[in-house]
Amino acid sequence: VATNCALLLAAVLAIGWYIRDSLKVDDFNQKHVLITGCDSGFGNLLAKQLDRRGFAVIAACLTEKGASDLASAASPRLKTLLLNVTDSESIKRAVEFVSAEVGERAPIRFRLP
Numbered sequence: 059v060a061t062n063c064a065l066l067l068a069a070v071l072a073i074g075w076y077i078r079d080s081l082k083v084d085d086f087n088q089k090h091v092l093i094t095g096c097d098s099g100f101g102n103l104l105a106k107q108l109d110r111r112g113f114a115v116i117a118a119c120l121t122e123k124g125a126s127d128l129a130s131a132a133s134p135r136l137k138t139l140l141l142n143v144t145d146s147e148s149i150k151r152a153v154e155f156v157s158a159e160v161g162e163r164a165p166i167r168f169r170l171p
């Protein structure tokens with residue numbers, strides 16, 4: 059249930075940014091979108107969809123297989139990371155990855171359940 063909530067929250071945030079960012083076409087491809095639960099289902103579809111639209115997608119997957127399957131179905135722009143939302147060490151590593159990836163260009167939008 060916690061994972062589903064996190065996924066739903068991420069999805070809602072991503073859709074919100076997408077709508078907002080599509081109004082500002084000139085900088086939308088600078089925006090990073092972090093999506094959790096990208097192994098399958100809605101998170102997976104959303105990651106591919108936003109990647110296709112030119113977003114810099116950071117896709118958090120639970121498993122190696124989920125991450126590599128998604129990476130091979132997406133553009134080279136899409137980055138994957140392994141994230142187990144029930145493991146605080148994993149969350150810490152994910153935050154570090156995202157910070158390094160996004161750098162100074164944008165604030166981190168990272169929500170946890």
Ligand SMILES: *[C@@H]1O[C@H](CO)[C@@H](O)[C@H](O)[C@H]1NC(C)=O
Pocket residue numbers: 120121142144145
């Ligand atoms: C996620 O983390 C929890 C807690 O550390 C662990 O019990 C579980 O096996 C992990 N799941 C995966 C898929 O690694």
